[in-house]
Amino acid sequence: MVSLDLRTLLLLSFIEGFLLGIMFLYFSHIKKRYDGTIQLGMSFVVISIALMLFSSQNFTTPFISIVLANSVTAAGVALLTFGIKNFIGLRTVPGYYAALIAAVFIVVYHTTFISPQYLKIRLAFICALHFALFYHLFHVLFFYNDITSIKSTGRVAALIYLSISLFFLFRAVVFILHDGPLSFNMMSAKEGIEKDLYVLTLIFINLYFVGSYTIFLLMLNLRLEDSLRESEDILRKNISKLEKSDAAKAKFISIISHDLRNPVDGMASLLSAMGGERDIPPEIAADLKLLKKTSHGVAALLENLLEWAKAQTRNIECNPSRVTVSEIVLEVMKILELRARQKNIFIKNHIVSDIGFRADRRMFSTILRNLVNNAIKFTNAGGEIIIAAAVEKDTAAVIVKDNGVGMKSEVVDGIFNFDRYNHISKGTAGETGTGLGLLICREFAELNGGAMRITSSPGNGTEVKLTMPLWQD
Structure with missing residues (x-):
């Protein structure tokens, strides 16, 4: 394990996390943009950028490769927490996460430039912070996720975050109990337990990338399927209402047409009989002819209405x-x-x-x-x-x-x-x-x-x- 090149591992992890983040943002956009999905995708991207900043240690200033890198990492994990809580419908307080990132920046800056003798405090503080955030994610997904369709999948993700949180707790304890001097940054770590811990950290980060990406997409698909089922149920109910409404209207037309047809047919027959009389004045005969034509038209209309109503209600x-x-x-x-x-x-x-x-x-x-x-x-x-x-x-x-x-x-x-x-x-x-x-x-x-x-x-x-x-x- 000690022979592994940390800078190469960091750069490879950066590429992996960045690509997974972009892919998740793309898939969540084309499927359905639920609350929190943008923050989840951005958490991959932000953490991967932090890894790239860490890989620049000994090439750039400590402000970029240590202070900024740790602050960006905290921002990525905060985005992850914020996104998951929004995704499962829990209330979030953005100000809390902003204060957390500010605290990381202040502590890391102080222990890097003002009081570098407190290096152990910096390392232990960062590990304790990540332990708290990932344990909080475990607690939220395992106990407070009430969305039935993603409850089981969410608990798998919770166990992954529990393992990551326990690793950071273990790492904090090791740094505190370490007897010898600790390296100023990751790239200066000596062979042994210190460098092994950094390699293990990268392994857990990759576990986070791959596990979270797979589970987030699965939860996204499950929620989408659940939404589709709800939409189908609503659609079926609306179709049923429309069918009943159409049937009622057609039945009404059928009743009216049927009740009017007999009187109209009788009127048409009467007009035909009257038109055959010889002693009718010409002007009245013309009016009778017009009335007869009109009555036949009304009779045809009623017949068509009746046939149409029967067809609409399938009562034919x-x-x-x-x-x-x-x-x-x-x-x-x-x-x-x-x-x-x-x-x-x-x-x-x-x-x-x-x-x-x-x-x-x-x-x-x-x-x-x-x-x-x-x-x-x-x-x-x-x-x-x-x-x-x-x-x-x-x-x-x-x-x-x-x-x-x-x-x-x-x-x-x-x-x-x-x-x-x-x-x-x-x-x-x-x-x-x-x-x-x-x-x-x-x-x-x-x-x-x-x-x-x-x-x-x-x-x-x-x-x-x-x-x-x-x-x-």
Whole structure:
């Protein structure tokens, strides 16, 4: 042991401590900056700088290599204590540590320059101070750490600090009981017990560097995992609250829509019957026609609201079966034929083969009816709507394409958000709507394991592509 070069050991320890300090500061920053982590990282850096100052003994003045070196060491250990107490949530008094560093500076300066005959007092004082600080760390981590996730790891660190504190106590006793003269500084230490103690000190300092770095990172990760679990619990509770709130709103809309639908349907039937009377004056007949049109619009709105509310609360039965695209297309074309004819719009069926896919028949019919109805609404007189279908790997794609007015990209991007209600446009013949149709289409498509994509641009029409899983025999 006595053959080891102290200056080389000090410089190697400086490099080790400095790099570990920088690495700890970096990792603690990218993970999460808890209270005390900066002080913990800086304690590595400060103590390593003190080791470099010690290594300059016999090359620089005693003020730098002894007074300043010991004061910086005390500052590093004080930072360590301050950081750990903050990390585990204990109250700290910065003034106490500042006074401690000042006391070290005064004692070491006095025993180095004014009363060098008290060299033993200087060495014993420094050792006793480090014993007290490291024992305090042991006591804090072992008995006052109430953070459950890092309690066991903290106690391992406490035992490391206990061993370091006991070593400094042993070193203080040896210096006090030493019979012969002691060397003025570390680099002048003679072979024997004195130099061996300095080498042992460096070994314990390296134990502090490696052990503290490993344990601090482990405690940081454990606290981060604990924080993530708490965040996940809070998130789950918030999601549950939001789901209940959404379900309540959807249920309310469903109740209102259901209760209003029957009276509105009855009013529409009554208006239709009144419109068939022959003795009605022309001006009243015109008003009845307008009322009839309005009542049908309100009935359609209530129907869409009811379907949407059911989809939101999942209070809707989805019974997948084999659905043939061509059959549903013919049914929808028959339903909307009159409306398309009134606007002089041609609906072209380009489906040439029977494609079967897996979906709820009623839901798919609602989707296709809404898509074609929307295309009629935003296509000018004389325009055309094309319905096509194709097989793409394991899915069936149904395309509804028109050459109508089209939409801007920002409208397409936000089409499935409620904010877009501010952007609802009237149809080419002044038709009004709620915009719920496309929302229902997407909800129903997703309930059946499908998806919907809209491509559009102003003046070039709109293409809606609906994909559904193929039926597997």
